[in-house]
Structures are given as structure tokens and as C-alpha cells.
Amino acid sequence: MGLKYIEPIKSIILLLLVLMSITFTFSIWTYSPQLAPIDQSKTVDISIGQQKDVKDVVKPYKFLIKYEEELKGTTDQIAIDKILRDMGTWKVSQLLQDPTEMNKVQMKEFFEQPNQFTLYFNGQVPLPAYDEILPIDEMTKKNLPEFSFDRLIVRWDPKAIAFEVHFINRATGIHFYGKANLADTTKSYQSIIMESEELTHYVEVKNQEPTYLAVPDEPVPMVQKTYYQEEISPGRFRDALFNDPNAVKRSQVDHNHEEFGDDHALMVVNTETKMLDFVHPAAEAREPAKPSDLLLDVIDSINEHGGWTDSFRYSYINSLSRYVKFQLFINGYPVHSESDASGLTEIVQFYGDDRVFRYIRPYYTLESSLSFNENMDLPSGTNVVQSLMESEDLDFSLVEELTVGYMMKHDLEQRIFVLEPAWFYLFKGTWKRYTPEQTGGEPFGLE
Structure with a gap:
């Protein structure tokens, strides 16, 4: 073979190598292996019982309402839930702290006043957490104190049909109060104040110490x-x-x-x-x-x-x-x-x-x-x-x-x-x- 054929042969071999390289590279890019499907690990179900909202867990155990001449109350949860649903449409605003802490005598006198109802709680309820049950307006919420209460009292004015909300901590005597803005004042007055006249009759216990007690007399x-x-x-x-x-x-x-x-x-x-x-x-x-x-x-x-x-x-x-x-x-x-x-x-x-x-x-x-x-x-x-x-x-x-x-x-x-x-x-x-x-x-x- 003459020398004149060596250069063309080199060029042909080089071209073949380039073409082979391109072919291998393309096949690698486009290759999709047929793999057996991988079994997904079974997830563990950790939902043991129910999930609950704050309103389902933080509940009063008693409702007591004081009229001018009568005292009514209930521990029936259906009746209390109905009252709470109505209150859930309210907004509390203009919340202030009473500068004077109540002693037991003052507290008893406060609970004895007419035209108010009281919700009783077993534990001290943090006020910021209770916002999910009794809403507090945004302006008031910005400066909401880290305060806890165990009695929630709502007072109404029979003439103006205006409502005030009072939060009292019986252990410390600290007392916050504010205005209740009702979505429908007439409806709330009818469903809570008027309808509660049909509840069980309660009487106040007269004892020598300044502790307010009220019990059913039936x-x-x-x-x-x-x-x-x-x-x-x-x-x-x-x-x-x-x-x-x-x-x-x-x-x-x-x-x-x-x-x-x-x-x-x-x-x-x-x-x-x-x-x-x-x-x-x-x-x-x-x-x-x-x-x-x-x-x-x-x-x-x-x-x-x-x-x-x-x-x-x-x-x-x-x-x-x-x-x-x-x-x-x-x-x-x-x-x-x-x-x-x-x-x-x-x-x-x-x-x-x-x-x-x-x-x-x-x-x-x-x-x-x-x-x-x-x-x-x-x-x-x-x-x-x-x-x-x-x-x-x-x-x-x-x-x-x-x-x-x-x-x-x-x-x-x-x-x-x-x-x-x-x-x-x-x-x-x-x-x-x-x-x-x-x-x-x-x-x-x-x-």
C-alpha cells in the first residue's frame, strides 16, 4: 500500500471513532432501564382517636344566671354549648384591668349582683387561648395580657340591652373587663337571657365565710x-x-x-x-x-x-x-x-x-x-x-x-x-x- 493511502485511511478511522462516540453518548442519554417496581414502605397510622379544637377541650362545667328576683342555672352540656355558640359570634373590645385586686368579700358581692350570668371553669383559662372561643377584636388582641381566669361573667343592661364581659381570677383577685359587641343583640338577648328563665331553680348558700356558692334546690x-x-x-x-x-x-x-x-x-x-x-x-x-x-x-x-x-x-x-x-x-x-x-x-x-x-x-x-x-x-x-x-x-x-x-x-x-x-x-x-x-x-x- 502506498504512502498516498495512509492519510485518507487515518481520516476515515478518525471519522468512524467520532461517529461511534456520538452514538454511545446518545444511547447513554436516552437509555431507560426496565426496573422492577419498588414496594413503598407502609406508613404507620398514628391516629388513635379524635382530634379536637380548643372549644371542644376548654369548656365550662356550669352556667348560672341571676335575674332581679330569681337565680337559674344548669350543668346540662347541650344547653351550655348552645350559649357558647351564640357567644362565639360576639367580639370583646376595650379590655381593661381593674386597678384594685378583689378580696373574697368583694368577689362575693360581685357574684351576687343581678342581671348577669356566670360560666364556671375547673381550671385557670389563659385569656389569649380563649380568643378561639370568645373572639377578641384585633385592636384589643395586640395588647392582650397573659392573664388567666376561672369565672367569666356577662352583665347586661336591661334598658339599653348592652353587654359587658368580666374575666375574674378567684385565686389572685385580678379582674379584667371589656365591652361585648354582639352580632345580633336582640337574638342573643332572647336565646340566652330570656330562654334561660326555663332552667333549673338555684339558691345561694348563706354561710359565714365570703365564698359564693349556689346549688339547685331540686x-x-x-x-x-x-x-x-x-x-x-x-x-x-x-x-x-x-x-x-x-x-x-x-x-x-x-x-x-x-x-x-x-x-x-x-x-x-x-x-x-x-x-x-x-x-x-x-x-x-x-x-x-x-x-x-x-x-x-x-x-x-x-x-x-x-x-x-x-x-x-x-x-x-x-x-x-x-x-x-x-x-x-x-x-x-x-x-x-x-x-x-x-x-x-x-x-x-x-x-x-x-x-x-x-x-x-x-x-x-x-x-x-x-x-x-x-x-x-x-x-x-x-x-x-x-x-x-x-x-x-x-x-x-x-x-x-x-x-x-x-x-x-x-x-x-x-x-x-x-x-x-x-x-x-x-x-x-x-x-x-x-x-x-x-x-x-x-x-x-x-x-
Whole structure:
């Protein structure tokens, strides 16, 4: 082959290499391998029960309305909810603080005034959080104080049909008041003031100490209820509370206790009482919390896993220890547990740094009621007051409140919960059950 063919051959080879390179590059760009479909990991369902709004959890347990000549009231939740729905259309404005803190005598005199109604709350309600239930106008909200109340009083002027709203903290005597701007004044006056004349007749208790008490003077119809012992699998709470449920180990501690734990948290389960106690030590916070933020954070944290398995209501807060408690209610009545089963009817949470630090609660659920519920009449409030006043074992001047509720008894052998209707009285911060045989009563937990 002559030298004259070498250069053309080189050019042809170079062209072929370039064409091959372009072909390989294009095939790489356009290549789509036929891969087998990858199974998606199953997501864990952590919606245990219901989610609830603030208005479903922060509720008054009693409504009392004072006319010129009569005192009426109710603990019926349907009637109270109707009043709250109407108030939800109002706007509170021009909120001011009374410069003088009330003492007990002044407070009693205030509660005794006519042309007003009062909503009773178990716990101290942070005012900024209550804005979701009783709206506050935007201008007032900008300077809203971090203040808590346990009595909400609405006063009306019968001539002008104008309404004032008063928030009172009975523990401190601090008092805020403002103007209520009603969406429909005539409608609210009719549905709350006029229609409440049909409610149960109440009487004021005249005792020697300046504590305002009012009770119904008629027997109270109640129903004793019995429920099957049903439970939610603790494994569902494990999935909801631990960062990685797959890393959690389960161990049997003894006949009635199990533990679920990983390197960060521990959950102890009492299989007899149907209670669980979860703790995440690294989340502990030592700084006090703002009460309104704390309450809303705890409600949100329980909503995250649908933790409202029954009708629990807000009942107590301690912003220093970042502690919030919720009480079980049935048909609008508080449910207490016996002293040897304290906490059986409560959800307790300590909220830490942006998450739960400690969480104590039951994992039973009261969904299935047995058919042999029993109707009964509890004695009137006036009869109970008379009995307590006559007791030699009780200083009645220290009684702060009286209300109807349920005592829960857990029958382990029959695997049932029995809810017995009873009167309860608040004595030195502790709820006690009234019994005619033992007037001194028994304590059921600190409020």
C-alpha cells in the first residue's frame, strides 16, 4: 500500500471513532432501564382517636344566671354549648384591668349582683387561648395580657340591652373587663337571657365565710352507667410517641407491667389499670412557659396522634412545671376515680422543648355501654349543703364549690367500669365525694 493511502485511511478511522462516540453518548442519554417496581414502605397510622379544637377541650362545667328576683342555672352540656355558640359570634373590645385586686368579700358581692350570668371553669383559662372561643377584636388582641381566669361573667343592661364581659381570677383577685359587641343583640338577648328563665331553680348558700356558692334546690336526675373494659393497643401509642417505632424494644417487667423503650425514651404500661407513662428525658425544659402557649402546645401535641379517646376536658395548668391536666367527662359531668386508682380518669402532660417530655394517661376507652344502666335521683344541692353544715368533721367555711359528677369503679374480675353518680365538693383544693354515711368524704386528686 502506498504512502498516498495512509492519510485518507487515518481520516476515515478518525471519522468512524467520532461517529461511534456520538452514538454511545446518545444511547447513554436516552437509555431507560426496565426496573422492577419498588414496594413503598407502609406508613404507620398514628391516629388513635379524635382530634379536637380548643372549644371542644376548654369548656365550662356550669352556667348560672341571676335575674332581679330569681337565680337559674344548669350543668346540662347541650344547653351550655348552645350559649357558647351564640357567644362565639360576639367580639370583646376595650379590655381593661381593674386597678384594685378583689378580696373574697368583694368577689362575693360581685357574684351576687343581678342581671348577669356566670360560666364556671375547673381550671385557670389563659385569656389569649380563649380568643378561639370568645373572639377578641384585633385592636384589643395586640395588647392582650397573659392573664388567666376561672369565672367569666356577662352583665347586661336591661334598658339599653348592652353587654359587658368580666374575666375574674378567684385565686389572685385580678379582674379584667371589656365591652361585648354582639352580632345580633336582640337574638342573643332572647336565646340566652330570656330562654334561660326555663332552667333549673338555684339558691345561694348563706354561710359565714365570703365564698359564693349556689346549688339547685331540686333532686338531680342522673344515670348510673356501666361500660365494657375496652382498650387501645399500647403498640399504637408506641408508634405515635417514639421517633422510630421499629427501634423500640418491648419487655415484660412483671405480671402487670410492660416496658417499651429505645435509646431516648421509655413507656411503662400497667396492664391491670390500663394506664401508660411515657417519658422522653432529653426533652425536659426547666424554663417556665407562657400559660396560653403551653395549653395550646399540649392540645396540639395530643391532636398529633388523635389522643382524645374519650371526652376529656382541660382542668388544670402549672406553667412553672409546664404541667397540664385534662379530666374525663361523661354527659357533661366530671368523672373521678377512687383514691387508690388516682389518675385513672385524667390525661396529664409535661411539655418540654418543642415536644412531649412526660405523658401519663389511660389507654382504655368508654365506647360500649351496657344496657342495664340505672336511673336515679341524687339529693338536691340544698340538702347536701345542710348535711355538710351539720357535720362535726368538716369546716364548711372551707368548701369552695359543689357539683354533681361520677365516681368510676374498675371491676377487674368482670372487666367493666361502673360510673356511680354522686355529689362532690371542693375542699382546700381537693375534690371529695359526699356520702351521707361519711360526711367527711374521701379525696380524689388535687385540682
